[in-house]
Structure formats: structure tokens, C-alpha cells
Amino acid sequence: MYIIMLGAPGSGKGTIGKEICKKYNLTHLSTGDIFRDEIKRDTDLGKKANEYISNGNLVPDDITISMVEDKLMELGDVLLDGFPRTINQAESLKKFLNQKEKSVTAVINLCIPDEDIIKRTSSRVICSNKECGATFNTIFMPPKVEGICDVCGSKLIVRDDDKPETIKERLNVYYKNTEPLISFYKKEGILETIDIDIYSNTTKEDTTEKAFQIIERRLK
Numbered sequence: 001m002y003i004i005m006l007g008a009p010g011s012g013k014g015t016i017g018k019e020i021c022k023k024y025n026l027t028h029l030s031t032g033d034i035f036r037d038e039i040k041r042d043t044d045l046g047k048k049a050n051e052y053i054s055n056g057n058l059v060p061d062d063i064t065i066s067m068v069e070d071k072l073m074e075l076g077d078v079l080l081d082g083f084p085r086t087i088n089q090a091e092s093l094k095k096f097l098n099q100k101e102k103s104v105t106a107v108i109n110l111c112i113p114d115e116d117i118i119k120r121t122s123s124r125v126i127c128s129n130k131e132c133g134a135t136f137n138t139i140f141m142p143p144k145v146e147g148i149c150d151v152c153g154s155k156l157i158v159r160d161d162d163k164p165e166t167i168k169e170r171l172n173v174y175y176k177n178t179e180p181l182i183s184f185y186k187k188e189g190i191l192e193t194i195d196i197d198i199y200s201n202t203t204k205e206d207t208t209e210k211a212f213q214i215i216e217r218r219l220k
């Protein structure tokens with residue numbers, strides 16, 4: 001089984017992905033993890049990738065594709081997170097699986113209104129005491145005393161990364177990069193969108209259940 005997860009930063013993609021892996025016994029494969037692993041093992045691909053990363057550049061498609069394909073050869077069923085990121089990668093993956101007479105089971109696309117992501121992410125607060133680093137969420141997991149860390153009593157702050165302007169920018173980049181992939185998988189007939197509205201009544205459990213239903217249907 002090959003599941004691809006799509007979702008903006010802050011959509012809960014990581015959490016839902018973990019639940020899917022647990023239920024269907026899939027290996028969670030993120031390109032970040034693969035890069036780190038290859039670099040640590042000092043493989044040829046790892047060395048090449050490291051050159052780009054340490055110079056602050058993106059790792060070119062052909063290196064990323066080779067790494068992912070190597071991993072797919074070793075593994076059984078996987079959930080892909082962060083790959084493919086480009087049409088070129090998506091087409092390579094399709095070709096690679098076709099050669100093994102396999103195909104992507106489903107592309108699960110988590111769709112959340114921007115305002116919800118902004119609310120959810122900007123409600124994240126961290127302890128200003130770097131040695132503590134406890135995190136809270138003013139909506140979902142509030143500290144006992146507003147603005148104060150439960151653990152050490154220091155002030156809680158919003159990280160620069162979690163400020164609404166920064167989140168908006170990050171979302172725009174995500175949408176721009178992901179639109180072509182969404183069209184690609186729509187055409188392939190395997191795109192499955194789950195609409196989430198965390199402020200009405202969609203819980204993490206609802207979303208997970210919907211994802212399970214999609215997979216069950218796709219497996220038939």
C-alpha cells in the first residue's frame with residue numbers, strides 16, 4: 001500500500017499520518033528523515049545531498065528521487081510525507097511503482113481554511129525559559145495561569161514562526177508549490193480531499209476516521 005499525505009503546515013498532517021501508519025502498519029517515510037539517514041550513513045547520495053543542504057540549497061529532484069526509490073525498494077507498505085513535492089517527482093514515482101506493477105493507493109489531501117490554521121498555530125505558546133521549552137496552546141491546551149508556564153513559572157511567548165504574518169507567507173508558498181500536484185493526482189483519479197473545520201466540530205478522531213474510510217474504499 002502506498003499512501004501520499006498532502007496538507008499545509010499546521011493542518012495536522014503529521015498527526016493523522018501517524019494514526020494511519022499505526023492502523024495499517026505502514027512505514028512513515030518523510031524526505032527529511034531519509035536525507036538525515038543517508039547523510040548519517042555517509043552514503044554517496046547522502047554526501048551529494050549534504051553539499052546542497054549545507055550550502056543552503058534545495059536538493060535537486062534526481063537525488064531526492066534516487067533516495068526515495070532506494071528506500072522504497074527496502075520497505076513494504078509506506079506512507080509518504082513530503083514526497084512528491086514536484087510534478088517531476090510525482091511522475092518518477094508513478095513510473096517506479098508501475099515497473100513493480102504497483103500504484104499509489106490514495107493521495108489524502110487535508111484541507112483546512114487558512115484562518116483556522118492561523119488561529120491554531122498562532123495560539124501556540126512556548127516557555128521563554130530556553131532550558132524548559134514547554135509548549136502550550138491557548139485554545140487546545142491552555143496553561144493553568146494565562147501567560148505563565150505550568151512547569152517553571154516563566155513567561156510564555158509566541159515564536160516568530162508562529163506569528164500570523166509568517167504563517168500566511170508559509171501557506172502561500174505551500175499552495176503555490178502544491179497546486180500542480182493536486183491537479184496531477186486529480187487527473188490520476190486518486191486524490192481524496194478531507195475538509196476540516198476545527199472550529200465547528202471536526203475533531204482529530206473525525207478526520208482520522210474519514211482517512212480510514214477512504215483507505216478501506218480504495219483497497220476494495
Ligand SMILES: [Zn+2]
Nearest residue numbers: 127132149152
Ligand atoms: Zn517553563
